[in-house]
């Protein structure tokens with residue numbers, strides 16, 4: 362969607378890079394996906410907070426870069442009890458890569474989300490994952506892209522930030538919705554965003570709280586507000602990855 366004037370400069374730049382990125386050769390992919398809703402439910406049944414831990418080398422709001430091998434990080438996250446993983450594939454602002462995702466997915470058994478800023482169908486064919494992020498704000502034909510992702514076997518996680526975007530996502534057929542606590546216009550994080558939007562989400566939708574979750578208190582707060590899963594990057598990447606993950610999964 363062409364609203365770059367309402368976006369933080371870093372986000373507008375991310376979007377320009379996404380639009381300029383070349384299309385993959387070949388495709389369409391056909392993916393045999395591991396179920397994200399089932400993995401989140403299993404974690405809950407086991408008495409854990411269902412955490413989707415994110416391999417996020419850097420970001421526009423992070424100082425420095427975590428140079429560690431993504432597979433080592435991913436294995437530590439699983440050791441800490443992560444129900445699923447998220448891997449950044451955006452190269453220019455997050456130092457992610459499709460190769461990181463391919464290697465991580467090969468190394469672990471849990472579902473893996475491709476975290477990127479996809480703006481057109483052909484970009485789905487870059488790399489296999491179990492889940493793909495589609496950001497409602499950046500996609501004009503949301504129903505079309507959800508359908509294209511599902512046709513390939515991906516589970517689309519549709520990201521929203523407010524009630525209007527949620528309504529668009531649900532109308533477009535989203536079955537997994539993420540409410541991003543990070544405002545892409547200001548890059549500020551506010552956990553109240555999730556608490557405001559969550560009551561509007563239909564019961565049959567798998568609901569993920571995204572961004573800004575740093576402490577066990579934050580994790581409990583998001584679960585109390587209705588989250589079926591928590592997407593956590595920075596708070597896990599900063600320091601001892603296994604311990605950081607464990608602290609949240611045992612919150």
Ligand SMILES: O=C(O)c1ccccc1NCC(=O)[C@H](O)[C@H](O)COP(=O)(O)O
Pocket residue numbers: 371372375415417420421422423541543545548571572573574592593594595596
């Ligand atoms: O994380 C950023 O700085 C960022 C900046 C601009 C657009 C998106 C950004 N993050 C993407 C994400 O959605 C997060 O990586 C993910 O939700 C985890 O957030 P956090 O736990 O706060 O690292």
